[in-house]
Amino acid sequence: MTLDSPAMDHLANASIKRLSVLAMFVCFNVLGNVDFEHLANKSVTCSLVQSTKDSNQTILVGKLVGYRDTQSRAILVERGVIQNIGVIEEIRARAPYANVINCNDGYISAGFVNAHEHPPYSAGKPGPNVSPVYSNRYQWQGSAGDQYPEIAYSRVENDAQLFWVELRHLLAGTTTMAGNGAVPGLLKNVGSGDKDVGFVYEADMKTFPFPQAIDEFNDLPLPYSGPSVEPELTEGVDTQSPYIPHIAEGKDDLSRVEAQLFLDYVERNPGRRFGLIHGVGLSRSDVPRMRSLDVTLIWAPRSNLALYGETVDVPHLLENDVRVALSTDWSYSGSYNMLESFKCAQHVVDERWNSGVSAKVLWRMATENGAYALDLEEKTGALKPGLAADLVIVKAKTDDPFADLIASEVADVMATFVDGKLVTGDRSAFDLSELPASCSNFVGDYFVCDDLSERDFTWQQLLAINEDAVPLFESEGQASCSF
Numbered sequence: 001m002t003l004d005s006p007a008m009d010h011l012a013n014a015s016i017k018r019l020s021v022l023a024m025f026v027c028f029n030v031l032g033n034v035d036f037e038h039l040a041n042k043s044v045t046c047s048l049v050q051s052t053k054d055s056n057q058t059i060l061v062g063k064l065v066g067y068r069d070t071q072s073r074a075i076l077v078e079r080g081v082i083q084n085i086g087v088i089e090e091i092r093a094r095a096p097y098a099n100v101i102n103c104n105d106g107y108i109s110a111g112f113v114n115a116h117e118h119p120p121y122s123a124g125k126p127g128p129n130v131s132p133v134y135s136n137r138y139q140w141q142g143s144a145g146d147q148y149p150e151i152a153y154s155r156v157e158n159d160a161q162l163f164w165v166e167l168r169h170l171l172a173g174t175t176t177m178a179g180n181g182a183v184p185g186l187l188k189n190v191g192s193g194d195k196d197v198g199f200v201y202e203a204d205m206k207t208f209p210f211p212q213a214i215d216e217f218n219d220l221p222l223p224y225s226g227p228s229v230e231p232e233l234t235e236g237v238d239t240q241s242p243y244i245p246h247i248a249e250g251k252d253d254l255s256r257v258e259a260q261l262f263l264d265y266v267e268r269n270p271g272r273r274f275g276l277i278h279g280v281g282l283s284r285s286d287v288p289r290m291r292s293l294d295v296t297l298i299w300a301p302r303s304n305l306a307l308y309g310e311t312v313d314v315p316h317l318l319e320n321d322v323r324v325a326l327s328t329d330w331s332y333s334g335s336y337n338m339l340e341s342f343k344c345a346q347h348v349v350d351e352r353w354n355s356g357v358s359a360k361v362l363w364r365m366a367t368e369n370g371a372y373a374l375d376l377e378e379k380t381g382a383l384k385p386g387l388a389a390d391l392v393i394v395k396a397k398t399d400d401p402f403a404d405l406i407a408s409e410v411a412d413v414m415a416t417f418v419d420g421k422l423v424t425g426d427r428s429a430f431d432l433s434e435l436p437a438s439c440s441n442f443v444g445d446y447f448v449c450d451d452l453s454e455r456d457f458t459w460q461q462l463l464a465i466n467e468d469a470v471p472l473f474e475s476e477g478q479a480s481c482s483f
């Protein structure tokens, strides 16, 4: 379906009045080739109008999350980058021949930045031994003695399985994800590996940088004042790129020593972005150091509670101006996606912290703070000119975009965009005949835009090989988020 400029103007104007469906009827009427009966029976909530001019500009219309008001606004995207944000008529005047995607009833947010996943270790459900009986990671790994039940997990290797893991996150609004393991061309991966493999941005995600901790750290005095202990880095990774290891993953002395040694290292080696994953065993004295050293806490609340029965004191970190980013961790003890992380975080806020952390703060943890941790705040994580158009659109249910976002289910996600390109969407929110041909891959209620000719699996093979994997849109079998 193509429209000329006056007809598109009509669409843009109508969108302000929340009349997008009616507008489509009128526009199609202008062209005179409309299937009215088909449209009348369908609840279309996003309309897509392709430019006749083969334009590299796209205008997205909706209510912008984090913007100064909640009126519908337009985002002008050119070659994947946000060029301008403003009143619909003004943006239309700047780009009269742009493609237009109008999700007037949706909240448009920056896509989520999940700063902590392990894609190859995130395809399976938690086993029966996952319970909050551990004090440090070595216990559930089976290397601290037989008295601690080892938890079961497995690694997936092939692209069809990794694609499924990434698709699960994408359908829930994550557009950038850090962790070792990636497939190209779906969401944006951050880690140490080639762009051909899928890594768009580099970071050292060395998981456990103090392998000697189990044998040597328990007996060290705290505060530690002996010779410096160097954490391991990933070979070949640029030392200017962010360094984000798992630190203080537990609640015993070993974990506390790890935190101090890591912060000592950061102090000796400034000049790159640092994040610290988990931090359950942080000491109070670590907190001002994290602020002064600009170390972001990467929070994984479900994983913390499922394994250790505790999580980090986030209100204390926030009171001390320590930046906190929300993450999922792997599927074996973490949240299946960022929306599930929101739910767990909100549960902790309600039960433990007496509502001391707002929905807006949680949203910021999942967008700009994740981007900052990965040194990507000038690339993604916010609705800002110059940044990539990595976006998620969710159904607006109330006047509070932040509350709506963090209460959203996967079913509330209308669409996701990576570099301005529509990647996934809700079938019932679009007229499928308007979508590009690449969007004809279907799973459940969703479509996925991907040219599979570049991949070594078909859509049917993808569905078959992942039959027993963590489901794409349900939280069935997910680890518990309870105290």
Ligand SMILES: [Zn+2]
Pocket (backbone or CB within 6 Å): 116, 117, 118, 246, 277, 329, 330
């Ligand atoms: Zn982890």
